[in-house]
Amino acid sequence: MRADRILLAHGSGGTMMKELIEEVFVAGFGDEVLHRMDDAASLDFPGSRLAFSTDTYTVSPLFFPGGDIGRLAVCGTVNDVATSGATPLYLSVGFVLEEGMPVEDLKRILVSMHDAAAEAGVRIVTGDTKVVERGHGDGVYINTAGVGVLADGVDLSGSHCRPGDVVLLSGTLGDHGIAVVSTREGLSFSTDIRTDAAPLNHLVAAVLAAAPGVRCFRDPTRGGLASTLNELADASRVSITVRENDVPVREQVRGASEMLGYDVFQVANEGKMVAVVPADQAAAALAAMKSAPYGEEAAIVGEVAEAPAGKVYVKTSFGATRIMDMLVGEQLPRIC
Secondary structure (H helix, E strand, C coil), X not given: CCCCCCCHHHHCCCHHHHHHHHHHHXXXXXXXXXXXXXXXXXXXXXXEEEEEXXXXXXXXXXXXXXXXXXXXXXXXXXXXXXXXXXXXXXEEEEEEXXXXXXXXXXXXXXXXHXXXXXXXXXXXXXXXXXXXXXXXXXXXXXXXXXXXXXXXXXXXXXXXXXXXXXXXXXXXXXXXXXXXXXHHHCCCCCCCCCCCCCCCHHHHHHHHHHCCCCCEEECCCXXXXXXXXXXXXXXXCCEEEEEHHHCCCCHHHHHHHHHHXXXXXXXXXXXXXXXXXXXXXXXXXXXXXXXXCCCCCCEEEEEEECCCCCCEEEEXXXXXXXXXCCCCCCCCCCCC
């Protein structure tokens, strides 16, 4: 660790967060499953295989266009479990409530969680609640953990990408990050920018059925597409090249990102999925994405090559090629 104290940037989804996870958490716990650095752990149980994941949500503000912290918490954990190829089944929820939080706000959040769970087809079956003193909790923090079941033979991982593979993206980039920051900062745009928070387990299942050779799925949340692809390139020791013109981005999101000085490839998403598939299954995977809920704007955005290992590149709209850097520092704190 280069830093001797925890900084906001250690939660950014970029290089400092990667350093914290690898050099403190993974090294400290030492379990071989953690070393895979996937979004959900695939575990062997008597008679079955399970996927298990957990996440904690501290977004500010609690409510934003198209969603709130409750929908975010359910969708985020459902998606993490789904990236392993598992069918999500059960969630736990833990609430840290701040003294003085309006009960009506809490009820509104619970309705969002209930509706998102119903849409995903998962059950919220256990939980916990704690209350902290006024001024110490920003209303509410939510932890969710999810469990799903893995079919025989499914073994997806960010370390499985191979030269010649194709990279797919299920829809437009940056919607969630810009929706949250615009609400937080009181910004107004000529068109409504809404979060993309959505459960993607049905989309993942459709792609797996159409393209059983899928190498991996990954949801590009904190750190955006840039951090996700850099993680995959590093884990598989390959290079990835993305074509800028093929990456779907809403014009209002692109404009807002430019105005705010953000790289849209590094802006957080909460309802998008990256898939890496063998080239001969790419067309089938894309068709499955496009036919699934929340995948209508899916696109093939890049390819995997052998070298230079661990590098990600962008072919720009001007014909040049540049490095797609992993997020460094904290671009948008408290985004999920």
